[in-house]
Amino acid sequence: MKLAMAEMDVTVLVAVAFLFSLFAYTGAVTNPVDTAALEAFHKTLQDPSGNLANWVGNNPCENAWRGVVCSAPTGPSNITFVTELRLFDLNLGGSLAPELGNLTQLKYLDVMWNHMTGSIPPSFGKLTQLYLLLLNGNKFTGTLPKELGSLSYLDRIQIDENQISGPIPPEWGGLTSIQHLHMNNNSLNGSIPPELGSLPNVVHILLDNNELTGELPPEIANARQLLIIQLDNNQFASNATIPSTWANISTLLKLSLRNCGLTGTIPEMGGLPLLEVLDLSFNNFTGPIPNQTAFPVNLTSLDMSNNRLTGQIPTSIGNLQSLEILSLSNNQLSGAIPENLGTGSTFQSYGGVKLIDLQNNQLTVNSNSLAELESNSTTHVRYAGNPALCPNAQTITNPLCIPNSDPVSFTYDSVIPIEIPPNTCQSCKYITVGYRLKSPGFSVFDLYSQQFLAYLTAGLDLIQNQVILQDYTWQAGPRLAMTIRLYPTGNNTFNQSEFDRLYQTFSQWRIPDSAIFGPYELISFYPRSLSAYNSASKGGLSKGAIAGIVIGAAALTMLVTGLILFLFYRRRKLPPALLAQIERMNRAKRNPALKVAGVKAFTFEELALATDNFSEEKQIGQGGYGKVYLGILNDGKKQVAIKRAEQGSLQGAHEFYTEIELLSRVHHRNLVMLEGYCDDEGEQMLVYEFMPGGTLRDHLSALSGIPLDFPTRLRIALGSARGILYLHTEANPPIFHRDIKASNILLDNRKVAKVADFGLSRLAPVPDMEGATPGHVSTVVKGTPGYMDPEYFLTHKLTDKSDVYSFGVVLLELITGMHAISKGKNIVREAHQRSLAGLGLSIIDPVIAQYPAEALESFMQLALSCCRDMPEARPTMAEVVRDLEGLGRSYSDIFPDGYSLDMPTQSSRISTGSLPMSYPYSARDRDSNDTSELLSGTVMHVAPR
Incomplete structure (x- = not known):
């Protein structure tokens, strides 16, 4: 008592x-006017993900509304004002409320990378303290309000990648503090206002990919801080030329006027001593290339292709030591190639892939230095289409004479994963940042990657090995997108203040601008915890x-x-029996038993008996999901593979339900069959048919001891393709696999291929209420580096062509025997570059090199077509199956007697004991680069057009 x-x-x-x-x-207490403005804004928003669920009550600052940052309390009433709206990448729809113009103390307005619509309210002209206006990556329409021209503190306007139309207001000449005008990828029209030349601090004018017309205003040269002018893909007046004043902007680092409909002659560039990139391609320039004594010595990229230039190539171009890209193709140039062309130190080096493209001119005398360059460096030289240099007989035999319609592909890579240094704290929790260089001053990133890491590390005030470049890819623009990891030191996590500091360094552009790397943009920052936002909100x-x-x-x-x-x-005090009953009831509520028609539900006891209580002797593999065991069912005859989830594996639980749901509805001879599952006693297990032949990766790695001949590889390719085609077209609804790779293609004892591991798969989109079917599924990025579709990686949009790309990588593995990624080299990039150079067969697996070159070349070209960067350029799986079948018919004479694409000969069988017991989950030889869990939070948005 x-x-x-x-x-x-x-x-x-x-x-x-x-x-x-x-x-x-x-x-x-939050300023009542600010509270009313946010409440009005909240009413216009769409928040399908519930990211703003805590926007309740009438005191946003004190209640720490997500993304709302406030000033310190002032006055006797403790009044706080909203200073920042940080709503970056929250899947928000809706529009910008005019009442936001009443936030008189607002300095940062960030709604980047959402799905917002409507126009920019003219009331934003009242935001007199505004420093950053970040609206890019949405679906805003309407016109640009002239009222913004009065914002004297505004440093940066980013409205790129929207659907904004109309002219640029001449009133914007009043933006006296503006440095960054990023307005590319919209539908802006009319002329560029000459008033922009009066901006005393502007450094970047990015207006590419709009619908601008008129002439180029000479007054722009009056902006004496200008570093970049980028106007590509506009259609200016038919008589528009480059103003002579622009050739004297002494601060200019980049002038990009690609595909602008410009005419006239190219002015001398001696007044641009710092210029690094000059792109005048796809215009109507005539006359000679300026024969000046010296081009800007810092030039890294000079592109004057696809014009009507005449005369000889100036010898001064050959003196440029930093030049990485020289493209003069598709002009009317004549005469001898200068002997010093290609002698620059960068062209002579082995770092990165460089290009000298002189195709389709009337050049007559070859330079000896260029022939040596092709064989003694990583610089590619092309002069096909010059009749005197490339007679018809040399078109195939001389590598320099092989036509190449896409020279840029030499340097603009696909997603290239970077190996993490071993002395990095790989067990530490890291931050993943999506980062994009919007207008870099180079074309070959390999030459600058270490310098970039040093620049970024210093800008973030971190130390070596805290900043790791995970991967990078070139996008249209050209823009360079990359994924960066930030690692803590000492502890396993960043503390709250450090987390906030890093986020603000990126999102508030505190990293100094670089002459080489140019402007950047933040694409994603993961993870973004609620506590990080709240901590910043309560700072005062x-x-x-x-x-x-x-x-x-x-x-x-x-x-x-x-x-x-x-x-x-x-x-x-409760009896033990009652406690046990309560625990079972609680477990049942947390994880109710599955009931799947047509699939057997095994008990834990049955599977424990089948595996000798999950003994080590029965273990045949282990992966990120858990361990895999060989099981013998109670009849003593049937072998199965049992995949057992690790306790507490949340991702595994998701994959568990996904695989059961999908495999229970698909049945095809080239898909691994689900025999049953176990959802009992807190355990989650999947039971598959046993595949004694192991994984395709095993055989290509020679783990089986029996190399695969070409007919067998062709049959494996066709069987896998048919399984994937079934998923895309015959499953109801169709399925995107999302993790096709050589270690997820299994072989039975007759080398019949079956596609396995559906843990990452997604159902294809279904028709909406109006009968329209979306072309993609929006989802977080998951998969295996080296196999992932670059477009899916960057845009977050999964399609059937994403599987086609992954399968293309598998085809390349079959034809070369190489890994998708090995020692930092990407198989797609390697095969593509060699194929363009006419050396595609140089990387064929020696085991199959004796087969007809035409058959091997056809197989290689099919693989490369599947791996094209743009999804619409890739074949469908139906076309892949058709081409593989056609290849088998065309070269049927190379197959052994009694062999067909559907059934091997007896000699092709493998005994059950020729390999260690395999399993349907590719864990035993699980790729070291498999980072599906790591990538689950990485979000890259729609690439610019």
Whole structure:
């Protein structure tokens, strides 16, 4: 009785302390005008993901509304003002409320990478303290309000990648502090206002991919801080030329006027001493290339292709030591190639892939240095289409004479994963950042990757090995997208203040601009926790406020702890049998048993018996999901593979339900069959048919000891393709596999291929209410580096062509025997470059080199067609199956007697004992680069057109 009274006294004291803490601090009050503005904005928003679920109440600052950052309390009433709206990448729809113009203290407005529509309200002209206006990556329409021209503190406008139309207001000449005008990829029209030349601080004018017309204003040269002018893909007036004043902007680093319909002659560029990139391609320039004494010595890229230039190539171009790309193709140039062309130090080096493209001119005399360059460096030289240099007989035999319609592909890579240094804390929790260089001053990133890491590390105030470049890819523009990991030092995680500092360094553009790397943009920042936003929101609270919060939290903790101890004490008195029953009921509520028609539900006891209680002797593999065992079912005859999830594997649980759902509805001879599952006793297991032949990766790695001949590889390719085709066209609804790779293609004892591992698969989109079927599924990026479709990686959009790309990588593995990624080399890139150079067969697996070159070349070209960067350029799986079948028919004479594409000869069988027992989940030889869990939070958005 005394003990009970004591417990009650303690409980009462804890409760009193907690209630007292609730009234210990009344808190700050958000400016009512700001509150009304945010409430109006909230009404216009669409929040399907519930990211703004805590926007409740009438005190946004004190209640720490997500993404709302406030000033410190001021005055006797503790009034706070909204200074920042940080709503970056939250899957928001809706529009910008005009009432946001009433946030008089707002400095940062960031709604990048959402799905917002509507126009920019003219009331934003009242945001007199605004420093950053970040609206890019949405679906905004309407015109640009002239009222923004009065914002004298505005440093950066980013409206790129929207659907904004109309002219650029001449009133924007009043943006006296503006440095960055990023307005590319919209539908802006009319002329560029000459008033932009009066902007005293502007450094970047990015207006590419719009519908601008008129002439180029000479007044732009008056902006004496200009670093970049980028106007590609506009159609200016038919008589528009490059103003002579532009050739004297002494600060200019990049001038890009590709495909602008410009005419006239090209002015001398001697007044641009710092220029690094000059792109004048796809215009109507005539006359000679300026024969000046020296081009800008810092030039890394010079592209004057696809014009009507005449005369000889100036010898001054050959003196450029930093040049990486020289493209003069598709002109009317004549005469001898200068002897010094290609002698620059960068062209002579082995770092990166460089290009000298002189195709389709009237050049007459070859330079000896160019022939040596092709064989002694990583610089590619092309002069096909010059009749005097490339007679018809040399078109095939001379590598320099092989036509190449896409010279840029030499340097613009696909997704290239980077190996993480071994001395990095790989077990530490890291931050993943999607980052994009919007207008880099180079074309070959390999030459600058280490310099870039040093630049970024210094800009983030981190140290070596804290900043890791995970991968990069060139996009249209050209723009360079990359994924970066940030690792902590000492501890396993960043603390809150460091997390916030890193986010703000990226999102508020605190990394200094670089002459080489140019402007950047933040694409994603993962993870973004609620606590990180709230911490930033409460930055201005007083010490008394913090003390009150701490006391209240402590009291609440004591109260909860007391209640838990009390309940635990009460529960200890229950009979053991009743406790066990309660636990079983709770487990059943948390994870109700599955009921799947047509698939057997095994008990835990049955599978434990089948595997000798999951003994080590029965284990045949292990992966990220868990361990895989060979099982013998109770009839003693049937072998199965049992995939057992690790306890507490949340991702595994998701994959578990996904595989059961999908495999229960698909049946095809080239898909691994699901025999059953176990969802019992807190265990999750999948039971498959056993595949004694192991994985395709095993055989290509020679683990089987029996190399595959070409007919067998062709049959494996066709069987796998048919399985994937079934998923795409005959499953109801269709299925995107999302993780096709050589280690997920299994072989039975007759080398019949079956596609396995559906844990990452997604159902294809179904028709909406109006009968229209979306072309993709929007989803987080998951998969295996080296196999992932670059377009899916970048845009977040999964399609059937994503599987086609992955399968193309498998085809390349079959024809070369190489891994998808090996020692930092990407098989797609290697095969593509060699194929363009006419050396595609140089990387054929020697085991099959004796087969007809035409058959091997056809197989290689089919693989490369599947791996094209743009999804619409890839074949469908139906076309892949058709081409593989046609290849088998065309070269049927190479197959052994009795062999067909559907059934091997007896000699092609493999005995059950020729390989270690295999399993349907590719764990035993699981790719070291498989980072599907790592990539689950990486989001890259739609690439610019």
